[in-house]
Amino acid sequence: MxxxxxxxxxxxxxxxxxxxxxxxxxxxxxxxxxxxxxxxxxxxxxxxxxxxxxxxxxxxxxxxxxxxxxxxxxxxxxxxxxxxxxxxxxxxxxxxxxxxxxxxxxxxxxxxxxxxxxxxxxxxxxxxxxxxxxxxxxxxxxxxxxxxxxxxxxxYVIGAGIALTVAVAAWTTWVLVGRTLRPVEAIRARISEITVSDLSLRVPVPPGRDEIAQLAVTANQTLAHLEGAVEQQRRFASTTSHELRTPITGLRMQLEEAVRYPDDVDPHETIRTALAATDRLEAIVEDLLQLARLRAAEPTPPEQIDLGELVATEVNAQPGRVPAGVRACRALVIRGHRMQLIRVLDNLLANAQRHAESAVDVTVERDGDEAVVAVTDDGPGVAPAHRERIFERFVRLDDSRRRDPGGSGLGLAISRDIARAHNGCLKVEDSPRGARFALRLPLIERLHTPSGDPSINGFAHDDIGDEDLRERLVGTGRPARVQEDRELSFYPPTA
The missing domain is CATH 3.30.450 (Beta-Lactamase)
Incomplete structure (x- = not known):
C-alpha cells in the first residue's frame, strides 16, 4: 500500500x-x-x-x-x-x-x-x-x-551517529503509531461496511480504556441510537402512510362511486363526506408539520412566562362540552415558547373534554423546583397498561376512536415532544376518578420587570389591586375571585 x-x-x-x-x-x-x-x-x-x-x-x-x-x-x-x-x-x-x-x-x-x-x-x-x-x-x-x-x-562519526539515531527514532515512531492506529483502521473498515439498510453492525472495541477505546464505545452508542432512530422513522413512515392511505382511499371510492353512478348517489352527501375526509387529512398533515417543526431549530428565543396566568387565560377562553374550572397559583415563572405551550394545553383540554362526564378540573401548582399543570376529567380514565402507549404516534384507543373518529392520533405525541423540548415531561398520573394528565416544567427565578419589580408578564402585582388583576388576567367577564393566598381561581359560567 x-x-x-x-x-x-x-x-x-x-x-x-x-x-x-x-x-x-x-x-x-x-x-x-x-x-x-x-x-x-x-x-x-x-x-x-x-x-x-x-x-x-x-x-x-x-x-x-x-x-x-x-x-x-x-x-x-x-x-x-x-x-x-x-x-x-x-x-x-x-x-x-x-x-x-x-x-x-x-x-x-x-x-x-x-x-x-x-x-x-x-x-x-x-x-x-x-x-x-x-x-x-x-x-x-x-x-x-x-x-x-x-x-x-x-x-563523520557524529553524523553517522545522528543519522542512525534519527532512523531508529523514525522507525520506532512508525511502528508505535501504526500499532496505536491499528484499532482505528479496524473501526474505519467496520464503519465502511455499515449502511443505512443495515445498522446492526458495531465497531470493534480495543482492550483498555484509552481514548481509542472510548471512541469505539461512543461510536457503538451512536450507532445504537442511530439504529433506533432509523427504525423509529421507518415505523413512523409506515404508520403515516397507512393513516394517510385510509382517508384517501375512502375519499377516492366515494368520488368514483359518484362519477360512475350519478343517478344513485346524492352529490351533496358525497361532497359533505369528501369534506370530512379532507378535514381529517388536513389535521394529520398539520400535526405532521408540527412534529417536523419541533425537531427543527426554534426560530424564536424562549420567553419568561407566568404559567398560572397562561393556563387560566387559556382555560377561560376555551368553550367546552362540560364546564372546566381552574385553580392557578401565581408567580410560577417558566422559560418557554408561548404558542407551543398553548398547543399542549389545547390538546390536554380537548382530550379531557372528549372523555369527561360532567366536569374538567385544571390546577397549576408548585412541586419543588417544578411547576405542575394537571388536567383531570371524571371520565373512564386510562388503564395503567395504556398510559405510555397513548403517547405514541397514531395510537388511538377504542374509546377515543368512538368519541372522536376524525382525530389524527398525534396530539398527545406532539404534546409530549413539546414538554421534552421545554426540559419537562408529560405523563398520566394516578387519579381517584377519570384521567389525570400532569405537565411538569422547570421553574426559573421570579419574573422581573425592567425596573426590577416582581411581575407577571409585565403586571406589577404590588401596584395593582385585586379587581385590576382579575380584569387583566381574565378579561372576559367570566366570574373569578382572588383568594387570600393569592391563588387565582376561575370558575366556568353556570347554565
Whole structure:
C-alpha cells in the first residue's frame, strides 16, 4: 500500500519525529564536535607549553644537550638561536631546519599556533622566547596536528551517529503509531461496511480504556441510537402512510362511486363526506408539520412566562362540552415558547373534554423546583397498561376512536415532544376518578420587570389591586375571585 505523508497520520508523525530528532541531534552533534576539538587542542597546547617551558629554563642555563630527549606525545623539540640556527633538537625534529619562522616578541614571549607548511601537514607548536633581549633564542615544542583536528573523521562519526539515531527514532515512531492506529483502521473498515439498510453492525472495541477505546464505545452508542432512530422513522413512515392511505382511499371510492353512478348517489352527501375526509387529512398533515417543526431549530428565543396566568387565560377562553374550572397559583415563572405551550394545553383540554362526564378540573401548582399543570376529567380514565402507549404516534384507543373518529392520533405525541423540548415531561398520573394528565416544567427565578419589580408578564402585582388583576388576567367577564393566598381561581359560567 502506498502511503502519502499528507494523508497518513503514521507517516506525518514519523516525519515529524525524524525532523525534530535531526534538528536536536544536529545541534547536539555540532556542540559535541566543537567541544571535542577545543578539548584536544587545549590539551595539546598545554602539554607542548609544559615541555617548552621546561627546556626554556635549561636553555637559559646553557646546559642543553645536542640531542634533546622527547616526551610523549611531544616529540618535536628545538632550540633555535637568533639567526634561525638549530642549537639542539629532538630525534624527530630536524637538526638543521627550524620548525617554524615565528619569533615571539619581547613583550609576549609565549606563542601558541598551528603552522601548516602544506595541506594536510600541520604542526601544533608552542614558541617561547628565552629572554626579552634582542639576541634571545627560541624554544619550539610541538607535534603533528592530531587526526581529530586535521581531518573530518570526528564529524563523520557524529553524523553517522545522528543519522542512525534519527532512523531508529523514525522507525520506532512508525511502528508505535501504526500499532496505536491499528484499532482505528479496524473501526474505519467496520464503519465502511455499515449502511443505512443495515445498522446492526458495531465497531470493534480495543482492550483498555484509552481514548481509542472510548471512541469505539461512543461510536457503538451512536450507532445504537442511530439504529433506533432509523427504525423509529421507518415505523413512523409506515404508520403515516397507512393513516394517510385510509382517508384517501375512502375519499377516492366515494368520488368514483359518484362519477360512475350519478343517478344513485346524492352529490351533496358525497361532497359533505369528501369534506370530512379532507378535514381529517388536513389535521394529520398539520400535526405532521408540527412534529417536523419541533425537531427543527426554534426560530424564536424562549420567553419568561407566568404559567398560572397562561393556563387560566387559556382555560377561560376555551368553550367546552362540560364546564372546566381552574385553580392557578401565581408567580410560577417558566422559560418557554408561548404558542407551543398553548398547543399542549389545547390538546390536554380537548382530550379531557372528549372523555369527561360532567366536569374538567385544571390546577397549576408548585412541586419543588417544578411547576405542575394537571388536567383531570371524571371520565373512564386510562388503564395503567395504556398510559405510555397513548403517547405514541397514531395510537388511538377504542374509546377515543368512538368519541372522536376524525382525530389524527398525534396530539398527545406532539404534546409530549413539546414538554421534552421545554426540559419537562408529560405523563398520566394516578387519579381517584377519570384521567389525570400532569405537565411538569422547570421553574426559573421570579419574573422581573425592567425596573426590577416582581411581575407577571409585565403586571406589577404590588401596584395593582385585586379587581385590576382579575380584569387583566381574565378579561372576559367570566366570574373569578382572588383568594387570600393569592391563588387565582376561575370558575366556568353556570347554565
Amino acid at each position: 502506498t502511503w502519502s505523508w499528507k494523508r497518513s497520520i503514521r507517516a506525518r508523525y514519523a516525519l515529524a519525529v525524524a525532523l525534530f530528532s535531526l534538528i536536536v541531534l544536529s545541534a547536539l552533534g555540532a556542540t559535541l564536535d566543537l567541544a571535542i576539538r577545543y578539548k584536544v587542542e587545549t590539551m595539546t597546547f598545554d602539554e607542548a607549553e609544559r615541555v617548552a617551558s621546561q627546556w626554556s629554563a635549561v636553555a637559559r642555563s646553557g646546559d642543553v644537550p645536542r640531542r634533546i630527549p622527547a616526551y610523549a606525545p611531544i616529540d618535536l623539540i628545538q632550540v633555535v638561536d637568533v639567526h634561525q640556527g638549530v642549537v639542539a633538537s629532538s630525534k624527530m625534529a630536524s637538526a638543521t631546519r627550524p620548525l617554524s619562522q615565528v619569533r615571539p616578541p619581547p613583550d609576549d614571549r609565549f606563542q601558541r599556533y598551528i603552522e601548516c607548511r602544506r595541506p594536510g601537514h600541520c604542526l601544533v607548536l608552542v614558541a617561547i622566547r628565552l629572554t626579552p633581549a634582542p639576541d634571545s633564542g627560541v624554544v619550539y615544542a610541538g607535534l603533528p596536528e592530531p587526526d581529530v583536528l586535521s581531518t573530518h573523521r570526528l564529524e
